[in-house]
Amino acid sequence: MIPIQNKKPFTLVLTLDEPHRKILLGMKKRGFGMNKYNGFGGKLEPTETVEEAAHRELWEESTISARNMKKVGLNLFSFENNPVAMEVHVYVVTEYDGTPTETEEMRPEWFSYDDIPYDDMWTDDRQWIPIMLKNKKFIGEFYFAEDQKRIISQVLEEVDVVPAEFDLSQRKL
Numbered sequence: 525m526i527p528i529q530n531k532k533p534f535t536l537v538l539t540l541d542e543p544h545r546k547i548l549l550g551m552k553k554r555g556f557g558m559n560k561y562n563g564f565g566g567k568l569e570p571t572e573t574v575e576e577a578a579h580r581e582l583w584e585e586s587t588i589s590a591r592n593m594k595k596v597g598l599n600l601f602s603f604e605n606n607p608v609a610m611e612v613h614v615y616v617v618t619e620y621d622g623t624p625t626e627t628e629e630m631r632p633e634w635f636s637y638d639d640i641p642y643d644d645m646w647t648d649d650r651q652w653i654p655i656m657l658k659n660k661k662f663i664g665e666f667y668f669a670e671d672q673k674r675i676i677s678q679v680l681e682e683v684d685v686v687p688a689e690f691d692l693s694q695r696k697l
């Protein structure tokens with residue numbers, strides 16, 4: 525069993541233009557995951573819920589305001605030689621107010637579902653984004669090498685209901 529002592533929650537929001545089969549991603553300009561495309565998200569503030577954090581991060585990083593938000597997945601990311609895992613709560617937004625605009629942290633860009641820039645994204649993304657685009661829900665566990673690129677082992681399952689949080693005692697890796 526991979527040694528994980530604790531986990532820290534994060535949010536990740538994928539905004540979809542379903543009629544045109546397009547997904548909004550952002551090029552991360554600084555910090556963790558810099559120079560990768562990703563959804564919009566981040567850490568929680570001390571008093572907010574996961575969903576509140578998802579709304580706030582989407583707004584702060586892309587300047588759009590979600591009108592709906594659906595929880596679609598939960599990923600547990602762990603890294604070699606790091607006992608604290610990242611618990612990423614994944615949401616889909618299909619209606620919003622405002623126009624995606626570049627911010628200090630992210631440069632937003634729309635991509636066709638058929639042209640997602642997986643080579644410039646986290647290596648786990650190409651596994652679960654296709655499930656999400658089929659309107660399915662999922663739970664994933666990904667164990668990364670220290671280089672933060674190679675996935676040493678993983679489990680990814682489609683589920684009917686996404687749990688509120690990842691129960692570390694139920695890990696499969």
Ligand SMILES: CNc1ncnc2c1ncn2[C@@H]1O[C@H](COP(=O)(O)OP(=O)(O)OP(=O)(O)O)[C@@H](O)[C@H]1O
Nearest residue numbers: 534535536555556557564565566567601612646648
């Ligand atoms: C390992 N494989 C991964 N695959 C896909 N997405 C991943 C990820 N690992 C982290 N993420 C996401 O990357 C963002 C980091 O957020 P991060 O910049 O650290 O947070 P926040 O904006 O609060 O930071 P500041 O301290 O304000 O810079 C956050 O959305 C988180 O869900």
